[in-house]
Amino acid sequence: MKIAILFDEDKKAHSTIWSFPWITYCEENNIEYNVVNPYAIKVVDELLDYDIILWHFSNYSHTDMLMARNVLFTLEKKGKKVFPSINDSWHFDDKLAETYLLESVNAPIPSSYYYYSLKDVENAISNNSFNFPIIAKLRNGSGSHNVKLFNSKNELLNYSKKMFSSGINSAPSLVFKASSNIKSTKNLSTLIKRAKRIPEFLRSLSNAKKFNVERGYVFLQEFIPNDGYDLKIVVVGDKLSFIGRNIRKGEYRASGGGDIFYDKDKVTNDVIATAFKTSDILNFNCMGYDYVVDKNTDKGKIVEISYGFSHEALLDAKGYFDREGKWHEEPLNAPYEILRNMINQI
Ligand SMILES: Nc1ncnc2c1ncn2[C@@H]1O[C@H](COP(=O)(O)OP(=O)(O)O)[C@@H](O)[C@H]1O
Numbered sequence: 001m002k003i004a005i006l007f008d009e010d011k012k013a014h015s016t017i018w019s020f021p022w023i024t025y026c027e028e029n030n031i032e033y034n035v036v037n038p039y040a041i042k043v044v045d046e047l048l049d050y051d052i053i054l055w056h057f058s059n060y061s062h063t064d065m066l067m068a069r070n071v072l073f074t075l076e077k078k079g080k081k082v083f084p085s086i087n088d089s090w091h092f093d094d095k096l097a098e099t100y101l102l103e104s105v106n107a108p109i110p111s112s113y114y115y116y117s118l119k120d121v122e123n124a125i126s127n128n129s130f131n132f133p134i135i136a137k138l139r140n141g142s143g144s145h146n147v148k149l150f151n152s153k154n155e156l157l158n159y160s161k162k163m164f165s166s167g168i169n170s171a172p173s174l175v176f177k178a179s180s181n182i183k184s185t186k187n188l189s190t191l192i193k194r195a196k197r198i199p200e201f202l203r204s205l206s207n208a209k210k211f212n213v214e215r216g217y218v219f220l221q222e223f224i225p226n227d228g229y230d231l232k233i234v235v236v237g238d239k240l241s242f243i244g245r246n247i248r249k250g251e252y253r254a255s256g257g258g259d260i261f262y263d264k265d266k267v268t269n270d271v272i273a274t275a276f277k278t279s280d281i282l283n284f285n286c287m288g289y290d291y292v293v294d295k296n297t298d299k300g301k302i303v304e305i306s307y308g309f310s311h312e313a314l315l316d317a318k319g320y321f322d323r324e325g326k327w328h329e330e331p332l333n334a335p336y337e338i339l340r341n342m343i344n345q346i
């Protein structure tokens with residue numbers, strides 16, 4: 001069995017990239033692997049020699065978003081086992097695609113509204129088609145950079161006019177990222193760890209600047225009233241773990257804020273059941289679900305899905321739930337688990 005781990009060793013990789021745990025897993029288990037540069041000419045030809053192909057491509061890299069899935073999906077169509085697969089990632093970093101997909105299987109999502117002309121938004125607003133406050137999101141982005149809350153028709157109308165004219169730049173803002181991180185830092189060692197990652201973020205940012213301006217649609221989600229946190233729920237095969245995330249002080253968004261907690265009582269049976277069910281029907285190898293729990297009904301709503309996340313933060317949960325909802329005191333190492341499952345399937 002031959003395993004290819006894709007990344008460019010010559011370019012400085014993000015320290016959080018899963019290539020490193022994949023390499024460690026192969027070395028610890030005496031599994032043969034090669035690192036392959038995915039940006040090279042004839043890369044598909046080269047990869048046809050392998051059985052398993054792994055690439056933790058990132059939404060912060062314009063290049064990866066441009067071509068990673070072209071390479072991976074071609075190989076999957078040729079019968080290779082690839083991660084992320086088509087099922088895992090055709091909708092990656094596209095909240096509209098995710099919404100259509102989740103609607104198709106009746107997954108628990110907030111009421112969602114999407115408009116492709118200004119006239120349609122204006123009609124919806126004047127017909128009171130939805131309640132305020134309402135959430136508006138760009139299709140892409142992470143860390144809450146492109147998520148907004150509108151309290152009035154007027155605010156939404158102004159945003160909509162912009163989305164159907166000049167558009168909105170989807171590149172993440174350094175100021176927002178840095179201030180969120182500093183505000184949520186509880187101790188010096190975390191601060192130092194985060195400061196060390198600033199150059200990486202700047203690199204990501206110079207990349208992110210290549211991203212398109214978003215326009216030509218308005219995507220809205222019902223605002224789910226909550227108790228001030230959301231849950232990143234991760235399902236890999238028969239295991240489920242979580243990262244609890246408090247919302248930023250004085251606002252409504254958790255993602256990217258850096259204030260995390262691990263109270264497993266917050267992970268309700270309803271959340272466990274719906275996350276496993278969604279992963280099963282949609283055939284995901286690994287999925288990260290962002291759940292907001294409605295404080296009035298206690299039901300979890302999925303506001304976004306993404307195959308990638310911080311596997312280190314997940315390890316800190318120090319355990320996982322099985323399908324019966326029983327907690328096991330053994331950290332879930334998502335990259336290890338993904339590779340182990342792929343090897344077992346061959
Ligand atoms: N429909 C919603 N109701 C309430 N809060 C939401 C909703 N959607 C998103 N949020 C909050 O905003 C944050 C960012 O939204 P999300 O869709 O996950 O975007 P991102 O891709 O930036 O992480 C979430 O972590 C959550 O705290």
Ligand SMILES: [Mg+2]
Nearest residue numbers: 143255290304
């Ligand atoms: Mg999110």
